[in-house]
Amino acid sequence: DQQVKQNSPSLSVQEGRISILNCDYTNSMFDYFLWYKKYPAEGPTFLISISSIKDKNEDGRFTVFLNKSAKHLSLHIVPSQPGDSAVYFCAASDLLNTGTASKLTFGTGTRLQVML
Amino acid sequence: DAGITQSPRYKITETGRQVTLMCHQTWSHSYMFWYRQDLGHGLRLIYYSAAADITDKGEVPDGYVVSRSKTENFPLTLESATRSQTSVYFCASSEFNRGGYTFGSGTRLTVV
Incomplete structure (x- = not known):
């Protein structure tokens, strides 16, 4: 039962263009969402997050959009750079609802390749 | 060095053996986690x-045991390793009760 789904295993984008990574979730209790970036042989690193009280959060070239009614979030990277080539994981928790340890549920990841 | 460290980075073990993966963080974060990536x-x-x-x-959690006698350490033990436990294991820590985890570099475990 995959509660967080990333249906695109891979994505290729030209340098300078926009990368859009998508994530869907099924658990309506999730109220806090995060994106992590992972390079080979390294641990995931936190990229950006959004709580359910917002529909958009921006940090430099990275913007996350949340559509609660559709249970969908997306990560936009503009402009895409070769160094952005990595695996991106979407994650979700019910932090605000439970107030307890924020166990994250992760998606399966999308491998982004930014081409020169 | 400040951070979160995992050891060993690579481990090969035989089916049925007990193996312990170590995780150490220097920030005194309250929350620590073990994930596996497959x-x-x-x-x-x-x-x-x-x-x-x-x-x-x-x-x-099945087949795994953890302990946390000290805030900075969170070892993960496979009591009797099975091939299905071949995976990459990541330890993470978090200061606050939210999801901005810091992950270690991972341990690649192979059970033969």
Whole structure:
């Protein structure tokens, strides 16, 4: 039962263009969402997050959009750079609802390749 | 060095052996977590801890044991390793009760 789904295993984008990574979730209790970036042989690193009280959060070239009614979030990277080539994981928790340890549920990841 | 470190980075063990993966963080973060990464499954939570001597099961705890006698250490033990436990294991810590985890570099475990 995959509660967080990333249906695109891979994505290729030209340098300078926009990368859009998508994530869907099924658990309506999730109220806090995060994106992590992972390079080979390294641990995931936190990229950006959004709580359910917002529909958009921006940090430099990275913007996350949340559509609660559709249970969908997306990560936009503009402009895409070769160094952005990595695996991106979407994650979700019910932090605000439970107030307890924020166990994250992760998606399966999308491998982004930014081409020169 | 400040941070979160996992050891060993690579481990090969035989079926039925006990193996312990180590995790050490220098920030005194309250929360610590163990995840495993497998193709097609993403990252799945094995165990987590909210503080020293407080641990709880995650999504896939069977076959694993954890302890947390000190805030900075959170070892994961496979009591009797099976081939299905071949995976990459990540330890993470978090200061606050939110999801901005800091992950270690991982331990690649192969059970033969």
